[in-house]
Amino acid sequence: MNGLARFGAIGRALSNRNFCIYTAGNIPLVIGVWVQRVAVGWLTWQLTESGAWLGLMGAADLFPIVVCSPIAGLVADRYDRLAIAKVVQVVAAFQAVVLTVLYFAGLVTVEILFFLTIIAGTEQAFYQPVRQAMTPNLVRNEDLAAAIAVNSVAWHSARFIGPAIAGIILVVSEPGYAFAFNAIAFSTFLIALWNIRITPEPPAARSPGGALGDLMDGYRYAFSHPVIGPLYVILGTGAMFGRPVVELLPGFAAAVFGRGPDGLAWLTSAMGLGAVLGGIWLGNRGRISGLATLAVMALCGTAAFLLIFTYTAMFEIAVLCMTGIGFMYVVTGTTIQTMVQTVVEPQLRGRVLALYGMIWIGGASVGAVVMGTMSEWFGLRAPVAGGAVMVIAVWIWAMGVRRRVAALVDDHVPDR
DSSP: OGGGGGSHHHHHHHTSHHHHHHHHHHHHHHHHHHHHHHHHHHHHHHHHOOHHHHHHHHHHHHHHHHHHHHHHHHHHHHSOHHHHHHHHHHHHHHHHHHHHHHHHTTOOOHHHHHHHHHHHHHHHHHHHHHHHHHHHHHSOGGGHHHHHHHHHHHHHHHHHHHHHHHHHHHHHSOHHHHHHHHHHHHHHHHHHHTTOOOOOOOOOOOOTTHHHHHHHHHHHHHHHSTTHHHHHHHHHHIIIIIGGGGTTHHHIIIIITOOOHHHHHHHHHHHHHHHHHHHHHHHHHOOSTTHHHHHHHHHHHHHHHHHHHHHOOOHHHHHHHHHHHHHHHHHHHHHHHHHHHHHSOGGGHHHHHHHHHIIIIIHHHHHHHHHHHHHHHHTTHHHHHHHHHHHHHHHHHHHHHHHHHHHHHHTTSTTO
């Protein structure tokens, strides 16, 4: 594995034995997750032909992250994270196997599918803070930024590859084979987890106030921290006022640009491409120093691309804007997570990163509901443009705290 170090920062990250094994198992895992998500949506439509059920299935997949993240973060701080990852992924693999067996037995109903999707969403909710908190244990300190970027590239690449594989499976066969694909993908990740060897961190000291007191300690620490607090304001701004444009893309494709499903595919794929490019660029950059400036400038870039997107009448420019938005979205999320991972106290890492997931996903969900509702009265362009204005306002504030945050982060950079 030492030969990988010749291939830049990403190669150096993968030269870490544990991270290389983890990544080899994680890539098929995230592809399988997207294959199953697409197949679940298609099967839901086949069973019900109901848009309401599609919405409920989406909520069953994502809402557990908002609800369960606080508990998951606390668990990640109290117990061995690798052991938790193994347990969670065994449950997830069992869910995929059960879904596959029930489908081929002809026993799947929409209610059963909904229940199993809740289990999958809950599994993801518990795994997210564990996965993020475990990353520093898989690499050397100087490779942390590249490792987080590699994880981002893997996830966003799977957003391309997974739906493509699911589409092929659904065209030539039936959803059950997509569920079987996901079950096999889980097995590869389980093999990887059982071959990782890391030293568990000591568990966090418990608050006299019990579990609730531990949660409040984590939240107080995050929001009062001179680095993490401002970074989470930037993170929430990007999530709530920038990210919701994705949920409105079907309307933009049809009502604004006069395109059909092909237009939606172009806009969605363009954002995914930008996200992958952003992750690769950050991974090859491989440095922690300067990330605060990148996070703040990505906020400004998001606002600029959103404003151009809302005012252009040219579809080609809109596609380029979505590529830029995807790039800035990943730069914002990845740089902030890297800086948080750099400065956070190890015993609080799980709770703080669970809060990261709540802000990143929950903020986007709230923003999508608000902008979608506003679009009923003001059209599609105005809410997105208003979101861009809010992003600019927070960017102006962020410029004022950037130097202080950057200096504090640089103090934690090893071997300066």
